[in-house]
Amino acid sequence: MSLDLFSQYIFAGITYGIIYAIVAIGFNIIYNTTGIINFAQGEFVMLGGMTAISFNHFIPLPMAIIAAVLFTMLIGALIEIVFIRWLESPSVLRMIIITIGLSIIIREIALHVWGDTVRALPYFTGNVVSSVTLLGASISPQVLWVLAVCSCIVVLLSLFFKFTPLGKEMQACAANRLAATLCGINAKNMVTFSFMLSAAIGAVAGCVVSPITSSQYDMGTGLAIKGFTVAVLGGLGNSMAAVAAGLLLGILEAFSIAVGFPLAFQDAISISILLIILFVRPHGLFGNKEAASLKEF
Amino acid sequence: MLKIRNIESGYGKLRVLKKISLHVDGGEIVTLIGANGAGKTTLLYTIAGMIRATGGDIVLLDRNLKSSTPQQIVKMGCSLVPEGRQVFATMSVEDNLILGGYVRYKRDKEYSQVSELSAIYDLFPVLKDRKNQLAGTLSGGEQQMLAMGRALMAGPKLIMMDEPSTGLAPLIVKDIFKIILRLREAGNTVLLVEQNAKAALSIADRGYVLETGKIILQGPADDLLNNSDVQRAYLGRDVDVETATCDIV
Numbered sequence: 001m002s003l004d005l006f007s008q009y010i011f012a013g014i015t016y017g018i019i020y021a022i023v024a025i026g027f028n029i030i031y032n033t034t035g036i037i038n039f040a041q042g043e044f045v046m047l048g049g050m051t052a053i054s055f056n057h058f059i060p061l062p063m064a065i066i067a068a069v070l071f072t073m074l075i076g077a078l079i080e081i082v083f084i085r086w087l088e089s090p091s092v093l094r095m096i097i098i099t100i101g102l103s104i105i106i107r108e109i110a111l112h113v114w115g116d117t118v119r120a121l122p123y124f125t126g127n128v129v130s131s132v133t134l135l136g137a138s139i140s141p142q143v144l145w146v147l148a149v150c151s152c153i154v155v156l157l158s159l160f161f162k163f164t165p166l167g168k169e170m171q172a173c174a175a176n177r178l179a180a181t182l183c184g185i186n187a188k189n190m191v192t193f194s195f196m197l198s199a200a201i202g203a204v205a206g207c208v209v210s211p212i213t214s215s216q217y218d219m220g221t222g223l224a225i226k227g228f229t230v231a232v233l234g235g236l237g238n239s240m241a242a243v244a245a246g247l248l249l250g251i252l253e254a255f256s257i258a259v260g261f262p263l264a265f266q267d268a269i270s271i272s273i274l275l276i277i278l279f280v281r282p283h284g285l286f287g288n289k290e291a292a293s294l295k296e297f
Numbered sequence: 298m299l300k301i302r303n304i305e306s307g308y309g310k311l312r313v314l315k316k317i318s319l320h321v322d323g324g325e326i327v328t329l330i331g332a333n334g335a336g337k338t339t340l341l342y343t344i345a346g347m348i349r350a351t352g353g354d355i356v357l358l359d360r361n362l363k364s365s366t367p368q369q370i371v372k373m374g375c376s377l378v379p380e381g382r383q384v385f386a387t388m389s390v391e392d393n394l395i396l397g398g399y400v401r402y403k404r405d406k407e408y409s410q411v412s413e414l415s416a417i418y419d420l421f422p423v424l425k426d427r428k429n430q431l432a433g434t435l436s437g438g439e440q441q442m443l444a445m446g447r448a449l450m451a452g453p454k455l456i457m458m459d460e461p462s463t464g465l466a467p468l469i470v471k472d473i474f475k476i477i478l479r480l481r482e483a484g485n486t487v488l489l490v491e492q493n494a495k496a497a498l499s500i501a502d503r504g505y506v507l508e509t510g511k512i513i514l515q516g517p518a519d520d521l522l523n524n525s526d527v528q529r530a531y532l533g534r535d536v537d538v539e540t541a542t543c544d545i546v
Contacts, residue, residue, distance in 0.1 A: 168395065171392075172388065175386055179385060182371070183396055183451065184367070184372055230298070238426065
């Protein structure tokens with residue numbers, strides 16, 4: 001394989017990998033405050049992309065993206081307030097089943113609203129054919145947008161959880177809800193906030209990726225599975241590890257095509273990785289075994 | 298400091314507390330003893346706002362807490378150290394303490410996290426040695442100290458402790474009770490719930506005996522310690538199945 005082709009595959013892998021990482025981070029945020037996996041996370045990505053496309057008919061692109069992100073945040077908050085908040089000490093399993101149900105409902109509503117046509121946002125800069133040459137690979141400027149935006153999200157989030165009171169309070173709710181309440185933290189508001197944050201991140205990812213991969217009402221499911229694989233691969237709750245795991249999965253997928261696996265096997269690869277990880281290292285590649293053993297789920 | 302009048306509370310239709318009245322004055326250690334299922338924890342949870350009282354009044358520093366949320370009650374200066382420690386197991390010891398102080402940090406401009414932390418580390422030197430360790434990896438006694446330290450970070454006027462001696466070795470229990478005495482010396486007010494009646498009464502100023510949701514005895518701790526009913530029922534002077542667990546110290 002020539003060096004040019006090699007870097008071409010690497011870039012393709014990184015682009016998809018970072019998107020998976022962003023979806024995984026969305027999982028991690030909600031997991032970190034509630035201890036549950038929100039399987040409607042992929043639907044947030046879809047909603048972000050689809051609403052931005054619709055808004056873009058009326059307002060310019062940057063405004064449409066901001067509006068779409070706010071709209072998705074609102075949906076995230078509504079989901080939490082209507083379906084999760086009023087439950088008195090729900091079990092983890094019950095909450096997971098609720099989120100799976102929600103993901104199906106959102107998908108069906110999206111099908112009714114937008115139909116099954118494939119749509120896409122316009123490229124942020126340039127168009128379909130414009131490209132930049134980097135390390136011998138010719139890549140679309142949109143790929144650079146994806147990389148830049150996603151990296152910013154990752155850095156800002158990790159700063160948020162490490163250094164801000166709100167971030168620590170959200171972590172405390174995940175670690176022990178009873179104790180958090182007794183410390184004067186409003187656990188219910190933290191959960192609402194985590195849904196909003198993770199919806200917003202999903203929506204941003206849905207917008208930046210839309211020009212490359214297009215958006216459709218059912219794009220969420222696939223992304224959710226990939227994102228979940230990445231989250232588990234990196235170690236649930238660990239956002240930095242999710243980035244590494246996401247890049248790893250993206251690059252693996254890209255090179256699996258290079259070595260002659262049919263494209264259709266792409267999903268099979270990530271599912272196999274998920275299974276292997278769950279068997280061999282359930283706390284993830286970079287997860288802390290000590291911390292994992294202290295968690296309930 | 299805390300006045301409770303005719304409080305009634307319970308879970309759903311189950312009435313656990315039946316018209317309980319008690320009071321805690323500033324600078325006192327008041328202990329509440331009773332057997333399993335007497336309603337001790339229920340009473341503390343009701344004061345802390347985790348369970349809504351169905352009748353009666355809870356007044357803390359002239360403010361009625363009856364319809365306040367747990368968050369508001371912590372802000373008013375009443376913290377509960379729950380039974381079984383309940384630390385944030387996956388976070389560091391220092392983060393645990395810092396989280397305990399956020400209620401004050403947010404509204405009190407003069408609140409200094411650093412000096413507050415060092416005060417806690419003075420009280421519990423072992424926590425300072427382990428401040429970067431995950432809280433879940435601490436021993437039972439250390440976790441109890443962490444839970445107490447975390448509650449103190451909020452600067453409570455009244456600190457309630459639910460069975461701090463549960464599951465700890467007798468030697469550690471002694472340390473914990475010494476710390477409770479030091480808290481009183483520092484001017485704190487403590488409401489202590491214990492099954493270990495002898496140890497609790499020996500450090501307390503006053504005590505209440507709770508039985509099936511009612512207060513059956515009250516008075517200075519020394520009187521209760523010498524009361525023949527209390528001795529028979531809770532101090533294991535008489536052969537009684539229930540007292541077997543109360544004879545630790």
